[in-house]
Amino acid sequence: MDSSDMENKNKTVRKHFVFYGSVQGVGFRYRMYYAARANGVSGWVKNMWDGSVEAELEGTERSIDMTVMQVEKGTFVRIENMSVKTVPVCNEHSFSII
Numbered sequence: 001m002d003s004s005d006m007e008n009k010n011k012t013v014r015k016h017f018v019f020y021g022s023v024q025g026v027g028f029r030y031r032m033y034y035a036a037r038a039n040g041v042s043g044w045v046k047n048m049w050d051g052s053v054e055a056e057l058e059g060t061e062r063s064i065d066m067t068v069m070q071v072e073k074g075t076f077v078r079i080e081n082m083s084v085k086t087v088p089v090c091n092e093h094s095f096s097i098i
Helices: 003-010 028-038 061-072
Strands: 013-022 042-047 053-059 078-087 095-097
Touching: 013 061, 028 042, 028 053, 028 061, 028 095, 053 061
Parallel strands: 042 095
Antiparallel strands: 013 053, 013 078, 042 053
16 A cells, blocks of 8 residues: 555545435434544434435545444444435534434
8 A cells, every 4th residue: 555545545535425214213313423423523414304314424434434334233224225425525523413
């Protein structure tokens, strides 16, 4: 692994997610809040009117991946599908449930 690979792994990114499946009424947002804080990820999460959950996560690729994996392992949570896109970094320093 060369130095540019290391820089990319430690680079801050922000991703916008929409999660579909059994994601409302199962503690999804609270799991994401605690997982994000544990992994040093900032951003927000909120329930949507159509039963999905929307979130923006800001951190390293690895910390964002770890956050999503921890939420997915939660009891009763079943992510059937998700959309994800990279969005501009906001330099947030906290995580909130909207």
